[in-house]
Amino acid sequence: MSTATESHEDTHEHGMSDAGYIKIALILAAITALEVSTYYVDFGPLFLPSLIAMMFVKFFMVVSYFMHLKFDNKLFSLMFYIGLGLAIFVYVAALATFKFFM
Amino acid sequence: MDTVSRVKSSRRRILGTLVGIAASATLAGCAQNAPQDTWEPKGPNAEMIHDLDNLVFPIAYVVGIIVLGLALYIFWKFKDRGQEIPVQGHGKPYMEITLTVVPALILSVVGVFTFRTIFDLAETQDTEIVINVTGQQWWWEYDYPVQPEHGINQPIVTSGQLVFPAGTKVLLRETSRDVIHSYWIPALNGKKDAVPGRVHLLRLEANEPGLYAGQCAEFCGLSHANMRMEAIALSKEDFAKWVANQQKAYVPPAAGTVEAEGEAVYIAQCARCHQVNGLKDAQGKPIISAPDEYVYSGAAPNLTALMTRNTFAGAMFDLVNEKCRADVWGAPSEKFGEAYLKGVTEDCLNQKDLRAWLRNAPEMKPMYAEPNLLGPSDGKYRGMPYLALTEDDIDKLVAYLLTLK
């Protein structure tokens, strides 16, 4: 298959080393630890925004590095992020209408 | 007049004529006095909507006529008459942009008016009277919370007909006991769904006393088509009379009369679900209905002043016969209150339908009132069940019900 060889080359060029992946995993683990700590330590008004921020950082780290989206063809990013973007848009909008109730 | 402007003005005339023809064709095609006509507003809210229609529909007409006229011209003009294969042009961007911008401008005008009307219609601050409306399969309950300024000193519960003062800003607080219904009196306002677990607000106001018909507009199961309503606007004085009548004390029928026997039948057969305020048992204890034990939605129409209403069974049937009905519907605005407040007298009663209903309600109106369909609702009915009343019982009951006025 002609494309198979191409994608091989792609990943070898742009992918990361195993050590790199381990580093990413360690960062993810650290963020998770920080997230869990919010359960025990009072973060005050920063609680919600910081949790959401950490969630997104983890999300995009896994998607960009482990799933190679950062290095791969932009078409993949397009397919995935259209879905993600639409999901966030429609569901946030729908939940908002429950708040603008009256 | 120079040629250009003459052509222009004649074009305008043609266009005007076309719009006129289309509009009058539509109007001529309409029924007269259709009770639920959305284009006959009888109150400020419906008028606001109608004003918007008067803007949008002509625009739609004009655009439609231009586009369809152009289309017809093209169909005729560029018919294959053996002409050359045309030049393979791929379009003109300036034209595309024009044809995008023009509709956008038209729509933004419509949008501005729409925007304003939406918020005008949502206005509830200046409400003068509040009525709670509860939808249920397949009828509406109206309950008037205590509002001394309107003479309502104890809650009034009624059904079938919404009675309210004309020229008064009424706020309906809508909800439902089972599925989603939608309250819609086209002459007074657009529809608003009655959703279980939520309270939705709908503003009604009638300019004149009169009867305004409506219908449940959200599909609500088996008998959705039979869930009608009527809104009765009375002058303020007549409304006060109606309120006073609704709150007057219960007068039991004299002992030994057929009405008294009817009361006994009522207590034995009907009082489980239906409430008549003030009704007492032999020991003098008030009889309180417990419809939630039998009826899935937990309510049956309150029959306290049944004979002040013109309809029963979710306004599916008239409680008055055709002649008396016509008197009320046909009464001019200033006489309407008087005609309505007469209520249902014996000679006006629609004996046929009422008796048939008492004889076998599920046959008259499709309902989940058959024992073999009650599994999922734990044996509770939706609608009125078959009671196996004898003809004698029915005679007595009708006589008794006639006393509830």
Add this chain to the structure above:
Amino acid sequence: MAETATHSADHAADHGHSSTGISNNKLAMWLFLGSECLLFGGLISTYMLYRGRVSDGPHPEQIFDIPFTSVSSFVLLMSSLSMVLAVTSAQRKDYSRTNLWLLVTAILGATFVGGQIYEFTAFYREGLGFSTSLFSSSFYTLTGFHGVHVTVGVIMLLSTVGILKKNRATGDKAESVEIVGLYWHFVDVVWIIIFTLVYLIPA
């Protein structure tokens, strides 16, 4: 959009031809994952709407065991690392190492699922049945859907091991592993969101 239709006419005859130069299978998987975003989005939104509606049943804060769930979240997160290592070894054609990492991933995934089953039974014993309240129905549906996804992933991982071992792959091996990996990471990513929104942010 990538417009690299540079293949010769001869290549075009072959089904492997691709106008964009990317693999059909990978593109399909990414589309599927884009679609899954809206599936899980819907389930998460249902939970967010109903999280506080507990009827007579237990509240989320009463029953969640954050330390326990943190550990199983961590396990799932680390399975993403082993998955990515499986992919890189497959790309190096080091299939024995691929198999090893795939097995590790499957074991970590199975551990997570086991943890979830344990968690569900514990909640059930504390009075949180599926029908108890809106909270319970939407919680079990959301996390259950995720659990099913993980389980399917574990089966896919083990099947991949089997297919690689028996040398019965019908396509490009490295790409098959990579595609299983994409699915697996996505399942992990969904849990990242669930863990924060469901467990860490109180109703």
Add this chain to the structure above:
Amino acid sequence: MAIIERPDTATVPAVVTPSQAFGVIKRPVASSGWREWLFTVDHKKIGIMYGAVALFFFIVGGVEALLIRLQLAAPDGRILSADQYNQMFTMHGTTMVFLFGMPMAAAFANYFLPLQIGARDVAFPRLNALSLWLLVVGGLILNASWFLGGAADGGWFMYAPNSGPVFSPSNGVDYWVLGLQVAGLASLIGSINLIVTVLNMRAPGMTLMKMPIFTWMILVVQFLLVFSLPVITVALVLLMFQRSYGATFFDVSQGADPLLWQHLFWIFGHPEVYVLILPAFGIISEVLPTFSRKPLFGYPFVVFSGAAIGLVGFGVWAHHMFASGLGPVSVAVFSIATMAIAIPTGVKVFNWLLTMWGGKIWYTTAMKFAIGLVTLFTIGGLSGVTHSVAPSDTQQTDTYYIVAHFHYVLFGGMVFGLFSGFYYWWPKVFGKMLNEKLGSWNFWLMVIGMNMTFGPMHILGLQGQPRRMYVWTEARAGEGFFNLGFWNLIASIGSFILAAGVLFFLINIVHTAKKGKVAPADPWDARTLEWITTNPPKPHNFDRIPVVHHLDEFFHRKYAEDTATHTMKRYATAEEVIKAEEDAADAHIHLPSPSYWPLVLALGIGVLCMGVVYGVPVMVVGAAILVFSVFGWVLEPSTADDSEIDPPSVDGSTKEIAPIG
């Protein structure tokens, strides 16, 4: 994998080598008769079967519609009971949307999309077959309910809580929920398949902006499906869990909010509207230029407006809920967003008209249906604008005015577009010309019937007749000759004229099959790639994959501008163009072999679903079939030797062209 040695003669059938002893079950050998259809993975056969299934359900849905109109022809109709009527309109809507509209579009997409982009098949041929069989299974589950205690009776929108077990006690809703999940899965798989096909399998030189407009619209539709189907799946799963497993999602006594269902349903439901209409737009955007002998006016604008309709279509769902009790802020926002969507739609109508402007219009039946769409859709579009005005909509929603609107859009739009496609592409698919005279009858009866049926509904609705009522009463019909009773009767008569029109189409099919004229290579002087091959196309579509240099490639191979006179001159016939391709046929052509697994897998899913109604043992059987067939699918052998792969595989691992598909 079938290997077709490029034939010396055009009549060589697909030569298929049986599967090697490699794998669980051998791949079937292409054979004749029913096997040829049941196990096929050929996009053309699958397309034809999609069409047949959709046409069948079109007739089923049509009969349901006629019963509805019979019931409403006069006051207090007695043809149907309340319960039967509610089942009838529920299934009419569901059938027309899910079992006719979407599959018929899928039929056209399956057949013509690979041809239009110059591909030999779709990206995943086996998944394509799976989509078809899942659709069939879904349709069977949905309609089996008629014979198993009554069909669903909650309306195609199935609002909670009326769809709950208390209010809809029969199993009808269960079958509905399951059938739609299966049909949804079919569409999801199909849409991923087609997107990959369009993006990856275009002929050399065919950039995205040189793709035929039909392919573009189908591409937009598939994106809409990929991102909207999961939303309805969530809603259906929630309802299924409530009905079958005691979940509480729509149980108001537990504090549930019924509007959750409405949001989920319409987040899907609005894009779904465009899923239905855009393929028809695509079809007539091929037909209008062909019969006007001009390219589509403003091609890039039509493409982008299609994409814009798709994108904005995800942001307007709540306009189905203006009366549901959203707050004024939400209503205002969605009202304005809805108006915005009229703009790209208008762009399309203008571009169609301008395509014809200056053309040389040839009024074939296909063309008549296409301009029928342009005019009728315009009317439906304008009444749509009146709904976008939220306050007006509160008077119009749930009345016959809405019914009129969306039938002008869906019947005048979608159905007319699809019929245009039938007449345009019939010679391509079956090699015979549909009869134009019968076609004319078909068209005019449908136009008259359609306007008589749905035109009066505007008046009925504006004068206050609500939808979904099994009877209407004379008391609310108004006075005068033109009262609502009159218009109801006209609509009912119209529906039978409409049905007669459709009947002429069926007669035309039979007539054409028996003594239809054999189609010439290029009966319409067409413009796009699917015509650069025989009628019907060979199993491998093209002898040589065409190299594309232009939008409307085929036209430009036949015509060129005469530099002296600046007019278009023909310098090649279609036969010559096709001959040139045949002479340069590719040496090796690979086509996938048939497979058992799509059918078996679809059956497994069907059995699994019935387990929801009939209990765990059935479910276990279904799951077993499912797992077995998934493994069979994955391990299915390739029949080709490495040496036959072109180019030869590098490391010996590539055994099949489409490993997953």
